[in-house]
Amino acid sequence: MNKPTLPVLVLLLALFSMCGRPNTVSSTAGSTQKQTTQKRNLLYFDATANFKRFAYQDSIKYYLAKSKDAGVTDVIVDVKPITGEVLYPSKIAPVMNEWSGFTKPGGFDLLTVFIEEAHKLGMTVHASTNTFVAGHNYFDRGVVYNDPTKKHWQSLNYLPKGMTPITQIKTKYSAMTNPALPEVRQYELSVLKELITMYPKLDGIVLDRVRYDGIEADFSEASRKMFEQYIGQKVTNFPADIYTYSTTAKNKDGKPERVRGPLFNQWIEWRAKVIHDFIYEARAELKKINPNLIFGDYTGSWYPTYYEVGVNWASKEYDPSEKFDWASKNYKNFGYAEALDLYTTGSYYFEVEKKEAKNIDPNTVNRTEAGQDKGTDDWYTVEGSAEMAMKITKGKVPVYAGIYVEQYEDDREQFVKALKMCRAKSDGAMVFDIVHVINKGWWNELKRGLTE
Template identity: 65%
Template sequence: MNFKKLALGLCMLTGCCVAASAQQKHPHRNILWFDATANFKRFTVKDSITYYLERSKEAGVTDVVVDVKPITGEVLYPSKIAPVMKEWKGEYQSGVKDLSWDMLTVFLQEGHRLGLKVHASTNVFVAGHNHFDRGVVYSDASKTNWQTISYLPGTGFTKITGQKNKYSAMLNPANRDVQQYELSILKELVKMYPQLDGIILDRVRYDALSTDFSDYSRKAFEKYLGKKISRWPEDILSYTGGDKPEKVKGPLFNQWIEWRAKVIHDFVYEARGVIKKVNPKIVFGDYTGSWYPTYYELGVNWASKDYDPSKEFSWATPGYKKYAYAEALDLFTTGNYYFEVTKAEKNKIDTSRVNRTEAAQTRAAEDWYTVEGSADLVNRLTGGKIPVYAGLYVEQYKGHPEQFIKAMKMCREKSDGAMVFDIVHIINYGWWEELKEGLKN
């Protein structure tokens, strides 16, 4: 009996070979994220960096992601382009006057000593923190006009810095000056740190469906259409009246969605080219949310080009699939940010009380609003073309360590590994043993 043929036949019948082949094809990683501002003081001390990297290694972490460009647009390394963050909430870098070392260099040296892969993360289309009126769009007059413009009910065209209910002062992704500035930072970072194992982009997106309605975007969209827009912005988006205004889609809405996806698609591919030109071996990665059915609101099509969303969703044009960018990535980590782990737990979701604060999330009770369901969705839409690492937001499991462990195991079962955000919660909750349990084979 030919056991190889028999095994292959069983595999094809059951579909189990899909996950197995993906695990063999793509590198397995257990990724732990190190947020810049949440850990600012902790990780500007050399001994602290070493200590927490050692604890991470002991827990089964294989890769660490060091946030070096938080939402303020400042950076945590000696850049000649972006302002350097030397203080956060009254806490100061211990070594700001000693230029013989910097945080990222120590992360690289100590991480590599321990056998860890070290990636740098940058928040791209954002340059200010609205809760502190701090950041590049606040401090640099030449960049104030880069901030995104929202079209909102009641207030109309509104700058993002005037929306204090939002903490991220997002930029206009279509603005070429913005793009070139962000690309220059990425290029500088990769040049400065040739030892980096990877770059992972974050916030490569629009702020919301209500953005960007600046004059710049209007002209760019009209160029894409090849005609003038007679009713701006009503031909794209307007609102009903009353105490609870609802969005009304105009005749150009779907083309607007397609164009925004093209903006992000083109930038991702350009960023890959810039980075790979400096270091061809570096891993080029991206983070997005996993909730694809509503993620179009952010101008992002993270699927494979082989997937055609127009066959499933009314907001997608037949041309929308052209602006998918999964194939541009060497690493893709997604936010599977839900308390419910299995699809069966969907029935436990209280849609009246569920707390979903990530951009473009809704209160719906769907399979893809569980860790398992969202991981399955990501796998289907990326088609096994790229390594996928399902991610968790630790704070969602506060007081429920058993659910956190269960979620980590699901991420590892359903993808090429797990991404855990953020180490600050592991430290605060004392969940090192829980982390180790969730990551062990």
């Protein structure tokens, strides 16, 4: 047999290098090719819920080993909670060294330990950042509270009582910012770029809260001017041309019904463009620093109402205007599934199988996530929402349906069934959060759900 020539050797070495990297996902941003799918079981490590627990290296090692044994392939480490503070030595964002009365002893870098120890176990590590949020309203803490130069970043919400800064809405715990503000976008990009540069061995990034607060946000004068520029005309009656509140009709939550104005659909379209453009810009900037980075995103699964937070996570090939009256013909142009290497969606429902949708009682169901309502369609189940996510992303990105552990209360078997359904109907499962698995002692159930 002849020996390979030098060019062939170079090619073989390159191919070997590509094959040897664990959990690599092929990038097809902007193309119509189907992604190479990597089966994954992802487990979230929330920043504040686990703040004290993971202030110690041996604790990180211990729980990574338990996670690996349970069938977890990927860990998502939350390093930027909703306060806007971070859990690594940033020179841009404020560093969180204390939470809930506990001060970290220090002595090691949390994310470095997670990366090193997880890699020893053959696991993949993603860092998660809460993007367009910069304060915790329950504690009056965070960037928009503590930095006077950033106070104007907070969302201005249009409520029945009038325009209200989000820091004054104490029923909301997240002090969301205005994603359309150029200074907000550039700041968040700078934080992400610093993070990727500081941790070159980090496998991936999973963006969270890349959205508006809700349908009520943002109605600042800055947003009005940018919207007017987008549509090429002045808005004569603002915000009435977007929507008003009925003085008589009530919605499912007993609140005044919104009455759409003539520019409502264009407003929805523009907000989707704001988020779409940030996603693509973030991808491009981060890939310049680390071309092998797995660029991921995390959203809610309730697509038919998720337009309320300004997000179109579908493929550009999916046209929601054919089915939904809130979508303009141009809305599909701002889908961003093609920009992602990984997408995880919260199938946050107690009901697992589609046939269980008949058991949903809209009067008692607990749905408080942004953009959720109290419907009884079968996509309000783990099975239905996972199927919908796979359908509308059109194979452009691997989809990992996720469950919220606390939602299953004491029903171990429903939890196991939900995990199995995520794996059956999508490319794997995402579990939020390890703190609930620990508190409930559901390690055996987690393993059953992820491996059986």
